[in-house]
Amino acid sequence: MSEFKFACPVCGQHMKCDVSQSGSVMECPTCFQKITAPQAPATDDPKFIITGTKVGERPAPTFTGAGSDFIPAAKGFPGALVVVIILIFIGAAVAFVYRGTIFKSVSGQSSAKTKSSSKPAPVAPPASDANWTLSLDSLTNFPDATAAGRIHGQDFIVERAILQNGTLTLREGKSGPVTLGVQINFGGAQPEALAGQSLNIATNAPMAARITMRWQDGGEDAKETLEGGYAMRLDFSQLAGNRLSGKIYLCTPDDLKSYVAGTFNVEIRKPKPPKPK
Numbered sequence: 001m002s003e004f005k006f007a008c009p010v011c012g013q014h015m016k017c018d019v020s021q022s023g024s025v026m027e028c029p030t031c032f033q034k035i036t037a038p039q040a041p042a043t044d045d046p047k048f049i050i051t052g053t054k055v056g057e058r059p060a061p062t063f064t065g066a067g068s069d070f071i072p073a074a075k076g077f078p079g080a081l082v083v084v085i086i087l088i089f090i091g092a093a094v095a096f097v098y099r100g101t102i103f104k105s106v107s108g109q110s111s112a113k114t115k116s117s118s119k120p121a122p123v124a125p126p127a128s129d130a131n132w133t134l135s136l137d138s139l140t141n142f143p144d145a146t147a148a149g150r151i152h153g154q155d156f157i158v159e160r161a162i163l164q165n166g167t168l169t170l171r172e173g174k175s176g177p178v179t180l181g182v183q184i185n186f187g188g189a190q191p192e193a194l195a196g197q198s199l200n201i202a203t204n205a206p207m208a209a210r211i212t213m214r215w216q217d218g219g220e221d222a223k224e225t226l227e228g229g230y231a232m233r234l235d236f237s238q239l240a241g242n243r244l245s246g247k248i249y250l251c252t253p254d255d256l257k258s259y260v261a262g263t264f265n266v267e268i269r270k271p272k273p274p275k276p277k
Helices: 079-097 099-117
Strands: 003-007 014-018 025-027 034-036 148-151 154-157 160-164 167-171 181-185 198-201 210-217 220-226 231-236 243-251 259-268
Touching: 148 210, 167 259
Parallel strands: 160 259
Antiparallel strands: 003 014, 025 034, 148 154, 148 259, 160 167, 167 181, 181 210, 198 231, 210 220, 231 243, 243 259
């Protein structure tokens, strides 16, 4: 007898093996498990099919002939699968018992994340006539708070400050057209020229930066441009990368006593390229 058959201990698939391959490792063509081929049986009786051994397990008993106690190996059931099934049942039981606590915790965390990620928009403090004056002599200190005030009767707070092409824009809102804010034109001055400078412009100054105020009037965009007649003190810090901080006190002569006072941080943008002719 040069060949004999044996069964896979995992799925029961019959496999053929040469006597010389006894004890070698083979792969089951059905379940792809690594199987150690058994020793060849001592009888040629085809009714007896011995069983191989899964690699890593104890070898199955072999049939040695008449009178021997032969117990065919039962088809194996993957032990890892049993462990996984048990763990799934345990997890399901724990989740059922503590379902109220778990769902409440997850819901609370989700709610907390939502609250922390949705920061409320800054609100301008109520404007006061006491903050408005056209005389810089009475100004001793800048308000130590985010620049805010009133533009043509509308409370205003600086949410974004941009310096580009020599124009400083203090605006409410962080994107889109400027519908509420102040623009100060320095005639194309570069950030390096403004850094560390302190400007004092009185109402009777012969030369003053052009100022444009923008606001909403009945849902329509409105603006006013001033070439002088206003009072302004403006301090700039030194450059720090593409950032520049500043302090402003600006009062304009309109009947509604517009003013902006406080601190701001400027984002410096590159000049826009010239339009092609």
